[in-house]
Amino acid sequence: MFKSLHKSQAAALTLMVLALLVLWYLGALWLNSDLLINGYERRNIDWSFSQLLADAYSMKRPLLPTPDQIAAELYKSIFDTKISSKRSLVYHTGITLSSTLLGFLMGAVLGIVLAIGIVHNRTLERSLMPWVITSQTIPILAIAPMIIVVLGALNFTGLVPKAIISMYLSFFPVTIGMVKGLRAPDKLHMELLATYSAKPGEFFWKLRWPTALPYLFASLKIAIAASLVGAIVAELPTGAQGGLGARLLSGSYYGQTVQIWAALVVAAVLGAVLVALVGMMERKINRRMGIAA
Amino acid sequence: MDMTVNTQPASSPERAKEEARKIIAIEDLSLVFETNDGPVNALSHIDLDIHAGDFVSFIGPSGCGKTTLLRVIADLERQTEGSIQVDGTSPEDARLNRLYGYVFQAPGLFPWRTIAGNCKVPLEIFGMSKEQQQRHVDKYLELVGLGDFHKKFPWQLSGGMQQRASIARALSFEPELLLMDEPFGALDEITRDHLNLELLKIWRETRKTVVFVTHSIPEAVLLSTHIVVMSPRPGRIAKIIKSPLPRERTLEDRESPEFIALAQEVREALANDHRIN
Numbered sequence: 001m002f003k004s005l006h007k008s009q010a011a012a013l014t015l016m017v018l019a020l021l022v023l024w025y026l027g028a029l030w031l032n033s034d035l036l037i038n039g040y041e042r043r044n045i046d047w048s049f050s051q052l053l054a055d056a057y058s059m060k061r062p063l064l065p066t067p068d069q070i071a072a073e074l075y076k077s078i079f080d081t082k083i084s085s086k087r088s089l090v091y092h093t094g095i096t097l098s099s100t101l102l103g104f105l106m107g108a109v110l111g112i113v114l115a116i117g118i119v120h121n122r123t124l125e126r127s128l129m130p131w132v133i134t135s136q137t138i139p140i141l142a143i144a145p146m147i148i149v150v151l152g153a154l155n156f157t158g159l160v161p162k163a164i165i166s167m168y169l170s171f172f173p174v175t176i177g178m179v180k181g182l183r184a185p186d187k188l189h190m191e192l193l194a195t196y197s198a199k200p201g202e203f204f205w206k207l208r209w210p211t212a213l214p215y216l217f218a219s220l221k222i223a224i225a226a227s228l229v230g231a232i233v234a235e236l237p238t239g240a241q242g243g244l245g246a247r248l249l250s251g252s253y254y255g256q257t258v259q260i261w262a263a264l265v266v267a268a269v270l271g272a273v274l275v276a277l278v279g280m281m282e283r284k285i286n287r288r289m290g291i292a293a
Numbered sequence: 294m295d296m297t298v299n300t301q302p303a304s305s306p307e308r309a310k311e312e313a314r315k316i317i318a319i320e321d322l323s324l325v326f327e328t329n330d331g332p333v334n335a336l337s338h339i340d341l342d343i344h345a346g347d348f349v350s351f352i353g354p355s356g357c358g359k360t361t362l363l364r365v366i367a368d369l370e371r372q373t374e375g376s377i378q379v380d381g382t383s384p385e386d387a388r389l390n391r392l393y394g395y396v397f398q399a400p401g402l403f404p405w406r407t408i409a410g411n412c413k414v415p416l417e418i419f420g421m422s423k424e425q426q427q428r429h430v431d432k433y434l435e436l437v438g439l440g441d442f443h444k445k446f447p448w449q450l451s452g453g454m455q456q457r458a459s460i461a462r463a464l465s466f467e468p469e470l471l472l473m474d475e476p477f478g479a480l481d482e483i484t485r486d487h488l489n490l491e492l493l494k495i496w497r498e499t500r501k502t503v504v505f506v507t508h509s510i511p512e513a514v515l516l517s518t519h520i521v522v523m524s525p526r527p528g529r530i531a532k533i534i535k536s537p538l539p540r541e542r543t544l545e546d547r548e549s550p551e552f553i554a555l556a557q558e559v560r561e562a563l564a565n566d567h568r569i570n
């Protein structure tokens with residue numbers, strides 16, 4: 001029963017992927033053919049449909065590259081290029097990953113510290129919370145260049161300014177989640193500790209923190225994805241020499257759509273992997289805390 | 294506290310002195326909750342003395358202030374008038390001196406800690422050494438019949454076992470006074486009987502003072518040396534009944550004439566009170 005369900009699910013998934021691929025190839029043909037037909041006409045070439053088909057799927061700079069072109073580019077730039085080379089996607093991924101992780105760590109720490117302050121102090125709550133919320137209504141694209149330039153003037157270049165932008169995006173979900181989590185303990189549990197005359201630190205470590213952990217992990221999953229976005233956005237305006245963002249930017253300068261798509265695919269996969277890693281950490285801690293069976 | 298029938302070994306002078314000691318002295322105590330729709334007189338002019346070694350039950354209809362009175366003793370609530378002394382000091386100092394263990398109506402175990410880990414919470418807070426913690430936890434989990442469940446998490450235990458674990462947690466730091474708010478209220482009768490006997494055994498063996506809230510007349514009669522009958526609106530003490538039963542009790546005692554007469558007395562006190570209202 002379960003097996004057949006599994007099978008039918010797998011079949012449905014395969015069908016979906018196939019349908020998407022067919023649509024993609026049709027779309028590539030449709031989008032790229034205009035460009036090609038114009039070219040044929042300009043050069044007065046007689047063209048046939050089969051010619052168009054072959055050309056549409058093998059352009060150097062297509063409007064929409066085909067999945068096989070992207071896959072080929074990925075293979076070339078990941079496996080066939082030396083990792084230290086500027087053409088290696090592994091090299092660029094490494095750069096983006098390091099600022100993502102640094103920004104994520106800083107954002108998580110900042111988010112947790114802010115939440116602790118907000119939960120323990122009413123004045124802090126009233127003075128901080130509006131700023132925390134306002135910070136996220138400012139479009140990151142608008143302030144990212146400013147932050148980079150200002151920090152550059154202060155001789156902060158490279159990893160740190162990018163990480164700060166990642167932090168800017170990632171601290172917010174952590175603060176919001178942790179404020180909720182740190183306030184989640186039962187009244188009964190709070191009173192139990194009160195009967196032991198527990199000190200504030202004991203309330204925190206024995207009750208608030210463990211209660212908040214599930215909220216923390218939910219927030220961290222959002223935060224790490226936001227961190228990646230922050231790192232890529234930070235690489236766009238800086239004319240950075242490396243990173244997936246730089247790869248996207250140079251791809252669009254030179255019309256290298258295949259390169260752009262390859263970088264996008266890597267970014268998407270990287271995001272999924274990072275979120276999955278946080279999920280794994282969560283399951284590990286859940287097991288230790290006896291939550292999962 | 295003298296008792297008409299006492300099966301305890303001949304009481305030494307020391308023990309007599311111990312028993313005479315007042316653990317809780319409440320005088321003309323009132324408590325008013327200020328709520329959105331006006332003040333609620335939860336407790337009104339309460340006078341009550343509880344001596345070391347007593348097993349005192351609060352019984353009365355819902356909302357008559359049993360929990361509130363227990364919470365005042367535990368310093369979880371402050372009276373608005375009158376005075377209360379716990380072990381010769383304020384409830385706050387008694388709490389700071391770790392005089393009492395409180396058992397809530399729900400087990401209130403931390404789901405992320407094992408049963409042993411839960412029992413260690415107060416011990417950790419009180420700064421007990423690791424070995425000593427282990428010794429205490431072993432002893433009291435054994436005492437409540439959970440010797441084989443140290444490493445289990447709360448959700449792996451039945452409700453009755455969880456409640457026993459919470460009792461072990463309250464006993465683990467060996468407080469002199471046990472405050473228990475309907476600890477067996479949510480349990481079936483068989484489990485309840487069983488836990489009642491265990492509690493009696495613990496009380497006799499450890500010579501603690503117990504203040505116990507219940508809705509059940511048989512439970513109050515089976516366990517108590519003194520039954521405090523309370524009445525609602527405003528919450529006050531209608532009658533304090535001293536039990537003539539010996540300390541050593543069994544479930545079969547519930548068939549005895551003394552038991553039945555005492556239960557009848559409690560029932561009448563509760564009913565009288567209802568007529569007044």
Ligand SMILES: Nc1ncnc2c1ncn2[C@@H]1O[C@H](COP(=O)(O)OP(=O)(O)OP(=O)(O)O)[C@@H](O)[C@H]1O
Pocket residue numbers: 326327328333334335353354355356357358359360361362528
């Ligand atoms: N925190 C509070 N704020 C306002 N009113 C309260 C509060 N706690 C209790 N009360 C009121 O005080 C009265 C006594 O409540 P209490 O919980 O002591 O009753 P109880 O005898 O324990 O009842 P039960 O048997 O249902 O547990 C009730 O009328 C209740 O509504």
Ligand SMILES: [Mg+2]
Pocket residue numbers: 359360361474
């Ligand atoms: Mg109650």
